Amino acid sequence: MREVTTPLGPEVESWQAGDRILLSGVIYTARDAAHQRMAQEGMPLPWQGQAVYYAGPSPAPPGRPIGSVGPTTSGRMDAFAPLLMAQGLRAMIGKGERADSVVEAMRKYGCVYLAAIGGAGALLGECVKEAEIAAYPDLGPEAVWRLVVEKMPLVVAIDCQGGNLYQSEPPKYRKGGGC
Amino acid sequence: MREIHLSKVTEEVARACLRACHRLGEGMKEALAHARSQEESPLGQWVLEQLLDNAQLAEAGPLPLCQDTGMVVVFAQIGQDVHFTGGNWEEAVAEGVRKAYVEGNLRKSVVSHPLWRENSGDNTPPVIHTRIVPGDEVKLWIMPKGFGSENKSRLFMLNPTEGVEGVKRAVVQTVSEAGGSPCPPTVVGIGVGGTMEQACILAKWALARPVGQKAPDPKVAQLEQEILEELNKLGIGPAGFGGRVTSFAVHMETYPTHIAGLPVAVNLLCHAARHEQVVL
Ligand code: SF4
Numbered sequence: 001m002r003e004v005t006t007p008l009g010p011e012v013e014s015w016q017a018g019d020r021i022l023l024s025g026v027i028y029t030a031r032d033a034a035h036q037r038m039a040q041e042g043m044p045l046p047w048q049g050q051a052v053y054y055a056g057p058s059p060a061p062p063g064r065p066i067g068s069v070g071p072t073t074s075g076r077m078d079a080f081a082p083l084l085m086a087q088g089l090r091a092m093i094g095k096g097e098r099a100d101s102v103v104e105a106m107r108k109y110g111c112v113y114l115a116a117i118g119g120a121g122a123l124l125g126e127c128v129k130e131a132e133i134a135a136y137p138d139l140g141p142e143a144v145w146r147l148v149v150e151k152m153p154l155v156v157a158i159d160c161q162g163g164n165l166y167q168s169e170p171p172k173y174r175k176g177g178g179c
Numbered sequence: 180m181r182e183i184h185l186s187k188v189t190e191e192v193a194r195a196c197l198r199a200c201h202r203l204g205e206g207m208k209e210a211l212a213h214a215r216s217q218e219e220s221p222l223g224q225w226v227l228e229q230l231l232d233n234a235q236l237a238e239a240g241p242l243p244l245c246q247d248t249g250m251v252v253v254f255a256q257i258g259q260d261v262h263f264t265g266g267n268w269e270e271a272v273a274e275g276v277r278k279a280y281v282e283g284n285l286r287k288s289v290v291s292h293p294l295w296r297e298n299s300g301d302n303t304p305p306v307i308h309t310r311i312v313p314g315d316e317v318k319l320w321i322m323p324k325g326f327g328s329e330n331k332s333r334l335f336m337l338n339p340t341e342g343v344e345g346v347k348r349a350v351v352q353t354v355s356e357a358g359g360s361p362c363p364p365t366v367v368g369i370g371v372g373g374t375m376e377q378a379c380i381l382a383k384w385a386l387a388r389p390v391g392q393k394a395p396d397p398k399v400a401q402l403e404q405e406i407l408e409e410l411n412k413l414g415i416g417p418a419g420f421g422g423r424v425t426s427f428a429v430h431m432e433t434y435p436t437h438i439a440g441l442p443v444a445v446n447l448l449c450h451a452a453r454h455e456q457v458v459l
Contacts, residue, residue: 018222058248058286061241067284068237068246073327073360095327096360096419117226117418118327118362119451122242123233140298141286153229155222155420165222166359169421173220174414 003151007049008090012112015156017163021114022151027051027093028134031072033142035080044135044144048088051114055093056141057131058121066131066147068121071095074113078102085109097166098158107160115157115165127152181315182262183459185271188317192275195321195455196251197283200243203234204454206390210427211450214364214417223422230417230450241284245451248285249323251276251305254387258314269307277301288326308380317459320387328361328447334379337441346371346443347406353445354410354426359419362449364427366390367410370444373434378442385430386448387456394431403429 002015006025015021028045030038030052038044054074058067074094081092082105090111095118106113116124130148137143158164203211211234215227237244253272263271280287280302289303290296335349350369357365370381393400407429416422427450436442 020225056246056286056288058243058246059284061284064241067286068242068244070246072247073330075360095362097358115359115418115420117229117233118359119245119325119449120229120233121245121247121451122237122240123229125242125246126236140300141288157420165421166419169220169222170414170416170419171421172414173416173421173423175412 006051008051009049010110012090013110013160015112015159016161017156017159017165017168019156021154021156023051023114023154024150024152025148027053027147027149029053029055029057029069029145029147031056031142032076033139034136034144035077037136039080039083043087046087047084049090051091051093052084052089053093053147057125057145060131066125066128066145068125069128069147070121070124071116071118074098081105085111093154103158103164106158110160112156112160113158114154116152116154124152180260180262181258182264183317184264185266185268187459188268188271189275189278191319191457191459192253192272192321193278195319195457196276196279196285196323199321199323199453199455200248200283200285201237203244204390204452206392207450207452208234210390214424214427218417218422218424220416220420220422222420223417223424226417226420243285244453245325246286247288247325247327248280249325249453250289251302252322252324252383253305253307254320254384255307255309256312256318257309258316259311260315261317268309272305272307273303276305277303319457319459320454321457322387322454325449325451328365328449331357331361332382332446333444334375335443336375337443339439339441341441343402345441347409349443350406350429350445351409351413353447354415355413357447358415361447362451363415363419364417364424364450366448366452367406367426367429368446368448369429369431370446371431371433371442372436373442375442377434378444379446381432381434382444382446385432386446387454388430390452391428392430399431399433403431
């Protein structure tokens with residue numbers, strides 16, 4: 001278990017698929033609509049050393065900074081991911097496989113892909129200590145949120161050295177047969 | 180003739196949506212605990228433990244199980260001796276959804292048009308399937324449906340001669356291609372027969388069953404078990420990080436079909452399996 005705090009630097013390049021991470025510090029959410037807008041209108045914030053979280057939270061109940069906030073399927077952001085990496089992004093947080101083009105860009109720019117547990121929205125929401133909208137308030141649940149998180153449980157899903165949990169692990173548990 | 184005021188429907192729908200988003204559907208907690216005892220992969224065990232913690236947090240606290248509180252699907256069986264008063268049936272159901280999502284801090288995930296994509300602001304409309312049945316009761320199944328798993332669902336129009344093996348292949352292919360995206364372990368709803376749309380509706384209806392409840396027809400129940408065993412050989416595991424438990428349960432519903440066809444719909448439901456039943 002590795003405890004790390006954002007902003008992140010070149011150290012992420014040594015992380016390996018399967019490493020568990022407890023992440024603290026500032027992260028930014030962005031999902032489909034926000035990515036589309038960044039691609040069209042330019043970046044609303046400097047991504048250098050930052051982590052993007054593919055997520056759209058549920059509204060904050062009274063007395064809480066935010067509602068539930070688990071990851072959405074990262075693959076839908078594949079086309080946009082290299083744009084953010086070119087700006088210095090060091091980590092992407094989401095769920096599910098990534099396209100080869102994303103994995104290539106990760107190696108080129110030194111960025112890791114971390115998986116949060118899909119559907120563990122309440123548990124991940126409890127890790128958020130502060131939240132404010134950083135850009136695109138008109139997008140509602142798809143706005144870019146600046147979150148301050150504490151010990152967010154993650155696992156390195158794809159690293160910069162070619163390791164990929166989604167490819168290396170299932171075959172170990174696969175049984176013959178199938179149909 | 181029994182009169183039911185539609186405000187009662189609104190109230191019950193609202194309450195069921197809220198409950199569903201905070202409390203795992205019937206059978207799911209047991210399924211998670213059982214999976215934890217079966218799973219061999221250390222990462223898989225870690226995922227299942229976090230999901231059990233997540234369920235506890237959501238049930239006790241103000242945060243819903245998952246931030247994707249879904250698009251609401253409602254199955255309704257309305258007794259033919261019921262007379263609704265005080266408004267419009269579909270509007271009354273939608274009002275219940277609106278109330279739960281606006282007042283209950285649930286995420287509004289519905290856009291008013293699939294192409295122009297403006298958020299409707301209150302998670303309406305729901306998708307409503309109404310059947311008229313004998314009697315004077317109203318039964319509702321309220322299922323907020325997340326789209327991580329919905330997006331990985333599939334329809335196959337098989338040739339009749341493909342038979343049981345064809346159905347198995349279709350389901351295994353769907354679950355295999357979905358990988359980690361539908362938040363496995365999943366519950367797999369299968370609709371076999373009918374017409375194209377009927378197969379899809381049956382697949383969704385299969386998910387309304389308490390998790391792990393077998394089909395009443397023993398031959399179908401046997402097939403459910405065989406398919407589940409095939410799925411759990413895939414190795415996808417919890418969250419797609421590898422493991423023995425890829426699906427918790429397979430639920431199959433069937434309907435007569437045409438001599439020329441074998442429609443098969445596969446609807447995936449993530450571990451945030453949300454369904455509530457209400458009887459009025
Ligand atoms: S697939 Fe289900 S558990 Fe996963 S994010 Fe969507 S609603 Fe939540």
